[in-house]
Amino acid sequence: MIQQIQQNILLTGFEPFEQEPLNPSWEAVRALDGWSCQGARVAARQLPCVFGSALQVLDQLIAELKPVLVICVGQAGGRSQLSVERVAINVDDARIADNAGCQPIDQPICSDGPAAYFSTLPIKGVVKAMRAAGIPAEVSQTAGTFVCNHVFYGLMHQLATHAPEVRGGFIHIPYIPSQAARHPGQPSLALETVIGGLRVALxxxxxxxxxxxxGGGQLH
Structure with missing residues (x-):
């Protein structure tokens, strides 16, 4: 009897940053560790919220797991929906320092890379499926210029140059309610809703x- 090799999905979240007690991206991602989807198994892994180091860890994970799909997830406090990112840009421009105290300003992520990469996820299809499942979702035109965009760009550069057959992309998620309680007026989504949205995305x-x-564009 021939044993079928299990395919892997790499799903990453981040460690907490900016004095938050947790990062909802990791809380949601780790809940899906080991979940099987379309014959592939989710491997949930945490990335450091540190420029450079996050990409080193991500590259090692891709080499180790040889995934058929990679989706990185990050926190975007202030957003009210799951945001499926369209584009990563080749610049680090940090409003705050990362968890290692680094704060790059106007620095390229990859000196010989293109100005931007598009996600290779079916971003509008993902959003449509999420909405059909009752999950607030949107196409986002910016992943920011902090470590999330850094990872998104690095992921797409790695796949474009070494594994173009592998789909990859980035999803931002809002605060969960326990965080929003510490930030009055900020929107949030229940962790269970976020987990459900990630299942749909996968x-x-x-x-x-x-x-x-x-249509999924924006006027401003």
Missing amino acids: QSALTLQQDVIE
């Missing part, structure tokens, strides 16, 4: 061969 990314064509 299923869509593995099953949709072509993205859907529908």
